[in-house]
Amino acid sequence: MLSLAQAVLDGVMIGGVYAVISMGLTLVFGVMGIVNFAQAQFLMLGMFVAWFAWRFLGIDPLLGSFLAFGAIFALGWALQATLFRRVLAAPPVAQIFLTVGLIIVLENSALLLFGSEFRSVATPYQTASLRLGELFVNVPYLAAFLLSVVCGGLLWWFLDRSWFGRAMRATAQDPMAARLMGIDAARMHRLAFGLGVGLSAFGGAAILPYLTVYPTVGSQFSVLMFTVVVLGGLGSIAGAVVGGVAVGVIQSVSTLVFPIQLQNLVLFLLFIAVLALRPEGLMGGSR
Amino acid sequence: MQQVHAAAGASRRRLLTGTAGLVAAPFVIRSARAAEAVSIGVVMPLSGANAQFGINARNGVQFVADQINAAGGIKALGGAKIELVVADATSSPTNAASVAQRLITQNRVLAMIGAFASSLTIAISEITERRNLPLLTMSFSDEITGRGFKNIFQVVAKASVLGKAQLDLTMQLAQAAGQKLERIAIMYEDTAYGTSQSGGLRAAAKAAGVEVVMDEAYPLGITDVTPLINKLRGANAQAVFPVSYLNDSLQIIRAMRAQQIDIPTIGGAAGYVIPDFARGLGPAAEGVLSISPANYDLAPELTEPFRQRFGYFMVHEALENGVCLSVVAEALEKTGKADREALRDALRGHRFETGLAKAMTGGAVQFDATGLNTLSEPVMVQWRGDQLVTVAPGHLARAQAVWKR
Structure with missing residues (x-):
């Protein structure tokens, strides 16, 4: 019972992070209809921004995550303005080529610029934990989770309450009608893409205190991100939250019964089952 | 020094220009040299999950190559210099095998050192065994010397x-x-x-x-x-x-x-x-x-120059890969000819106790019939x-x- 409670707690904490890194993917799809296969590479870039901020400016990665968000938001904005803009109306194959090509470009640029070694930050709280009775709450995980909650809350507020957010949703629903109402759709797309990749970068930086960063770290997350998003319903922000927490908890709880090696097998079996029974995802259609 | 860097640069350039850079660079070097240098392939994971170890390993080999060249090269071959051809195995066995293949056919290496991770080494050994090319490794897996291969040499304990x-x-x-x-x-x-x-x-x-x-x-x-x-x-x-x-x-x-x-x-x-x-x-x-499998503090006089040059202590994978090259050099001094099969025969049975080989536990390296260094003790x-x-x-x-x- 105790180990179940611990596993659920750990799963929720890691799931919160999965939710934030996946929100970007779902946001980009929701607003622009593009599946960004290179999403996880922006997470890697965010980790690098935070690592460099820590190494050379002495900024803790948790604060650095805001820096990572800003830097990668700007990069996303620029990429949308130059590259992605051109494939918005193109056939899906062109979009796939662009995003998959971007994986190769980003990973290899990181390899050339930063080298291939693992980089790790040493924070004062890296081995800290809190006790909740018999339960352990790992501080780096908790910090990443809380940051994810804050970030998710801000995103919700932005999309639901702010003028920009409403304009963005309007663009997603009907670009033509939005344009007629005086919304600059191209600008909304830049904003959405910047936000989307910025969120993944933010999540990447938030998990840096307990992980290491290297140019191919993104590939460890890309399949997970897609699972989260498809599980929750592609294009649904609430779905990313539900999917993220579900993936985190499934991964964590499955290890109570099965070997850790089978962690992802259990996840994907459940994933396939969900798709078979509910192809639109857990929260699909409720967007 | 110079050719080492050019070759190391080649693996990096490959990222941008595909295979052309890697193939061309050592070729340019060879034509620029008058004396026939001895080419040794160094296949290491320089990118991907094991990259850090691959870089350490490459530094170790480079360290020994520079020492040998500075001391006048292989004397039995008329002072031939050691020329390293460094290639990135990435962290995937398929890539490791194709890189090894290319080093043999295009760079005409005499022996190969690689590839840190056992799974990569095993993939490479399938190629080197077919081509009768000695492969020296510090990978640990039992399978490496457990398959009855004739051209593989494991300098560390299994x-x-x-x-x-x-x-x-x-x-x-x-x-x-x-x-x-x-x-x-x-x-x-x-x-x-x-x-x-x-x-x-x-x-x-x-x-x-x-x-x-x-x-x-x-x-x-x-x-x-x-x-x-x-x-x-x-x-x-x-x-x-x-x-x-x-x-x-x-x-x-x-x-x-x-x-x-x-x-x-x-x-x-x-x-x-x-x-x-x-x-x-x-x-x-x-x-x-x-x-x-080894530690730098057992032979500080041999490993300290590494720390001075690279800024960190001579990690075991640097040390053991350096030993691989040291052993090859001594075997070449023994045979006096740049022939892969003669080299293989010279590697087996002889007790190597010059250069970095002294830094291994046991103070020397000696391979048995399977290619395992029997003197190594963890x-x-x-x-x-x-x-x-x-x-x-x-x-x-x-x-x-x-x-x-």
Whole structure:
């Protein structure tokens, strides 16, 4: 019972992070209809921004995550303005080529610029934990989770309450009608893409205190991100939250019964089952 | 010096220009040289999950090559210089094999050194065996010299021997501190290296009557070790034996300390014996033990120049890969001709005790019929600040082990 409670707690904490890194993917799809296969590479870039901020400016990665968000938001904005803009109306194959090509470009640029070694930050709280009775709450995980909650809350507020957010949703629903109402759709797309990749970068930086960063770290997350998003319903922000927490908890709880090696097998079996029974995802259609 | 750098640059350029850079660069170098240099292929994972180790390994080989060249090259070949052709195996066996193939056909290397990770080395050895080209390695897996190949040479003890030593030396340390080990935990990465080394550990535990209360494999590139450490907490073990590379070793120690688990931790080399381990963990690294096939403090006079040049201590993979080249050079002095089959025959049976080979445990290198270095004996090392100190076995120990129950 105790180990179940611990596993659920750990799963929720890691799931919160999965939710934030996946929100970007779902946001980009929701607003622009593009599946960004290179999403996880922006997470890697965010980790690098935070690592460099820590190494050379002495900024803790948790604060650095805001820096990572800003830097990668700007990069996303620029990429949308130059590259992605051109494939918005193109056939899906062109979009796939662009995003998959971007994986190769980003990973290899990181390899050339930063080298291939693992980089790790040493924070004062890296081995800290809190006790909740018999339960352990790992501080780096908790910090990443809380940051994810804050970030998710801000995103919700932005999309639901702010003028920009409403304009963005309007663009997603009907670009033509939005344009007629005086919304600059191209600008909304830049904003959405910047936000989307910025969120993944933010999540990447938030998990840096307990992980290491290297140019191919993104590939460890890309399949997970897609699972989260498809599980929750592609294009649904609430779905990313539900999917993220579900993936985190499934991964964590499955290890109570099965070997850790089978962690992802259990996840994907459940994933396939969900798709078979509910192809639109857990929260699909409720967007 | 110059050609080494050009070749190293080639593997990097390959990222931009595809294979053209790699193929062209050594070709240019060769035509620029008058004397016939001896080409040695160095295939290492310079990108991907094991890149850090590959870079260390390459530095070790480069270190020895420069020493040999500075001392006048291979004298028996008229002072021929050693020319390294460095190639990136990435961290995937398929790439490793095709890179090795290319080094043989296009760069005409005389011997090959590689490729740190056992799974990569095994892939390469399939190629070198077919081409009758000597392959020297410091990969641990038993499979390397366990297949009856004629062209493979393993300069370190096998993984199963390392695994056994990991347990046996730990038992000795515990006993010296007045503790009898009865329950241990094993966790390992499910790669060729992790699997065979944990196999050795398991067998040794069984032989010693020690109960393995946790025995868990996990995938390479794991991003969340919490479930692993939760299991460890529930297992109530007296000591834990993690066999992992760097990314996971940092996560494991961090998560253990966060859950206030401070039972003795005895790593399985790889991620536990490189400077980045202490750099990433800071005080949390202090006192962590690890098995290692060799350690720099056993021959400070030979390894200190490495630290001065590269800025970090001569990690074991740098040392052993350097030894591979040192052994090749001595064998070439013996045969006096640049022929791969003569080289292979010279490697087998001879006792190599010049150059860096002296830094190995046993003070020399000697290969048996399977290609295994029979003189190599694993050592137990312990972190003290940012240094690794040999603490067992007794006749090699440089300091007393600290054993916390």
